Amino acid sequence: MASLIVPDSIPSVAEDIEQLHKAFSGWGTNEDLIISILAHRNAEQRKHIRQAYAETYGEDLLHSLEKELSSDFERIVLLWTLEPAERDAVLLNESTKRWTSSSQVILEIACTRSSHALLSAKQAYHARFKKSLEEDVASLITGDFRKLLVPLVSTYRYEGPEVNxxxxxxxxxxxxxxxxxxxxxxxxxxxxxxxxxxxxxxxxxxxxxxxxxxxxxxxxxxxxxxxxxxxxxxxxxxxxTPEKYFEKVLRSAINKTGTDEWALTRVVATRVEVDMNVIKEEYYRRNTVQLDHAIKGDTSGDYEEMLVALIGA
Amino acid sequence: MASLIVPDSIPSVAEDIEQLHKAFSGWGTNEDLIISILAHRNAEQRKHIRQAYAETYGEDLLHSLEKELSSDFERIVLLWTLEPAERDAVLLNESTKRWTSSSQVILEIACTRSSHALLSAKQAYHARFKKSLEEDVASLITGDFRKLLVPLVSTYRYEGPEVNxxxxxxxxxxxxxxxxxxxxxxxxxxxxxxxxxxxxxxxxxxxxxxxxxxxxxxxxxxxxxxxxxxxxxxxxxxxxTPEKYFEKVLRSAINKTGTDEWALTRVVATRVEVDMNVIKEEYYRRNTVQLDHAIKGDTSGDYEEMLVALIGA
The missing domain is CATH 1.10.220.10 (Annexin)
Known part of the structure; x- marks a missing residue:
């Protein structure tokens, strides 16, 4: 169900990091090279790349990317390069701090992840922010939304097939x-x-x-x-029906005057390795246009290229 | 801080299970033999004993113990023999089903365990009862107690040293x-x-x-x-201050007319491998009598022997 395309034969981690380092060197940045590597490596491979890069060049790959890239392209590359649990922790922290009653990110992560993945995100939240997701949601959100969102992020749901x-x-x-x-x-x-x-x-x-x-x-x-x-x-x-939820988020993001890049980036970065192909089918069923065409029509440049590479046109 | 005494040199697992099997055979049960083995093995060792016993004799050791033992002695041996996470799951399930407003077991487990240990108990709860602790607490308890206990069992607290x-x-x-x-x-x-x-x-x-x-x-x-x-x-x-809480539970259990064996058994089974020595110190400080003397004065027979062996007189 994942849309990620990893070539049958990929370069060694040493070659990948050398190429990435080269992409940052000299005049300008080679964005195509960055996309050709990072958009075609799975979470495990990206993790090894990030580790080897830090050991070899003494800098977190994410910091190098941050310095070299900008705007929407920067955000998709950074979010994508993060490990899934850390990425969720970053998204949850952002969403808790800038929460508004129309924000859906917290419930989206709480309800579409497996119990184990949600727990991993909470562990990454501890490690990165030195506090718990629960205390941030409970102290920064108020009223009915707090009443709903705190238990949503706290619960450790049973996942067996039993139905009563x-x-x-x-x-x-x-x-x-x-x-x-x-x-x-x-x-x-x-x-x-x-x-x-x-x-x-x-x-x-x-x-x-x-x-x-x-x-x-x-x-x-x-x-x-x-x-x-x-x-x-x-x-x-x-x-x-998470695929229907995500289809709708993508549809609203693309149809909006001006495009909601924030939502588009989030859904692509978080679903490519999970269920993007199902979301694409749902998108086509609902809009009779392919998701990659819709994205191409609504975005441009390196950002467009990265998105299209990830959703596997 | 644990009170458990494991001899420097212990028999092999094969010898332990043979002795246990012997203790159940022939006329009557050899309770002393059971105590001499199980009360002096740590969680890891008991786990191996239980696995080897099942493989060799085709029966869960807990079932054999259940058939052979009775009353308070049975309960302490069974609870002790369980792995900590499974034991917590059993205690939580019991307490949820027979919950009354004066029952403290749910909050005790939620608040005295580490985040990881509470999570392990919730995972054991899924595996054993085919549902989540959260849904049972939320559906079986009502009013203010539900409002407090559901988030208490749900939360995954941060455990770092930072203080704001x-x-x-x-x-x-x-x-x-x-x-x-x-x-x-x-x-x-x-x-x-x-x-x-x-x-x-x-x-x-x-x-x-x-x-x-x-x-x-x-x-x-x-x-x-x-x-x-x-x-x-x-x-x-x-x-x-969990040691003060547990000291008080023990004091009330022992001082009660008729002894509250349920509470005494629970605290001994769950704290022996954690902080029983601190609880014993607190008990002596508060009562100027050693905990093992107090227990000896209030219990008898195999139950007394097992408790005293566990708290390391």
Whole structure:
């Protein structure tokens, strides 16, 4: 499902770092060379490159890249080069500090990662920021959003295949009761969304649909402009149909006047090694245009080249 | 700080399991033999014994022990023989199912374990019960206790040495404001207790004491019989002075008419390999009687022998 293309035969790590070092030397920077290497190495390979680069040249590769690159191209290369857990930690820290009620990054990371990947991100957060994700989310965000986001980032969900049908029925009913009463911030809605396994929630939302005639996300559309309702809908989509959630983020980012590079960069950097091919299929199904064409039409230069190389045109 | 005594030279695992198997055979059970082996092996050694026993005799050692032993002696031997993470998972599951407002086991495990040990317990909970600790606590406990206990078991606390003094001052003030207003279940009290690192909380409680003239636990004694206040005091003690918390649990268990074997067994089984020697010192300081003497005076038979062997008389 990953879109990353790693050539069958790749140069040694020593050759890769020599080429990268060369790309930074002399007049100007050789961006094409940087893309041709980094956009075609997987997380493990990039990790080795970063280690060997630091040992050989006495500088973190990320610092060299930061000095040489700029703007959106810099951001995609830096985010991509980071290890997945560290990248999530950086995104979470940024999003916590600059949080607004329309920001979706925290819930996106909390709900689309596996329990193990979310835990790894929290460990990377400790190591890098000398505090916990939980305390930052809890102290920087307030009100209903805090009530929802703190348990979302804290929980360590069960991931087994077991489904309790009786429980799914009971909790579909609880959700429906509170949604019908417009009690969207009710403790029980938050408890169910933040603690049950994704498999169990899938059954609960199906049950909701069958029993009450509407998809739960549709019943949560009472007020399309309400950021809390929008957040609840995104949580549900991230938990059970992440590819649809990401397709929508990409669509909005590309269709927006001026393009939302921040969102485009984040989704590409975080999904290329996970499920980008599924997201691409979903994008085509929904827009009848290929994602790489849409991106080419909306971006330019090295940034465009890097994105297209990563999503595997 | 652990009280466990493992002889310098111990028999091979093969000899240990042969002896254990012999202890279960023929007329009656040889309890002394069981104690002489299991009470003097560390977690790693017990794990190997359990594995080898299952491979050789086709039965889980715990099942054999369950069939042969009974009552309090059975419980201490079974809990002790489990791996620490699995033992915590079993205790947490029991406590969640039979939870009452005076029950302290959930907060005790959440607050006295390291972040890694709590995580391991949650992973063992997934493996054994096919669901998460968070969902059980959230669905079986209600009201203010749920509001406090769910984040307590969910959080992955930072464990570095950093202290932010400005933050400690600010949060000591927040705690004092809400405690003075008797808003003991306030979101901010719960946020601070459930997300900050233990080192940071230590500084915050010191600041509270210096600034407002009373230990925070003293200010939380407004109503000695209120279970929620008692829970908050226990949370604070478990976070910053676990040895005092455990000393008190042992003292209450032993001084109670009839002895609270449930609590005595739990504390011995879970602390022997961690900090039992510190707890023993604290017990002597507080009661001017050695813990092993107090236990001998209050228990009998194989149960007494096992406890005394574990706490290293």
């Amino acid at each position: 049908t009786t429980l799914a029925k009971r909790e579909a009913k609880i959700l429906h009761e509170h949604i019908s009463a417009k009690e969207y911030n009710h403790d029980e809605i938050i408890r169910i969304l933040t603690t049950r396994s994704k498999t169990q929630l899938f059954a609960t939302f199906n049950q909701y649909n069958n029993e009450f005639g509407n998809a739960i996300t549709k019943d949560l559309k009472a007020d399309a402009d309400d950021d809390f309702l929008k957040t609840l809908r995104s949580v549900i989509k991230c938990l059970v | 003094t400005t933050l400690a001052k600010r949060e000591a003030k927040i705690l004092h404001e809400h405690i003075s207003a008797k808003e003991y279940n306030h979101d901010e009290i719960i946020r601070i207790l459930t997300t900050r690192s233990k080192t940071q909380l230590f500084a915050t409680f010191n600041q509270y004491n210096n600034e407002f003239g009373n230990a925070i636990t003293k200010d939380l004694k407004a109503d000695a019989d209120d279970d929620f206040l008692k829970t908050l005091r226990s949370v604070i003690k478990c976070l910053v």
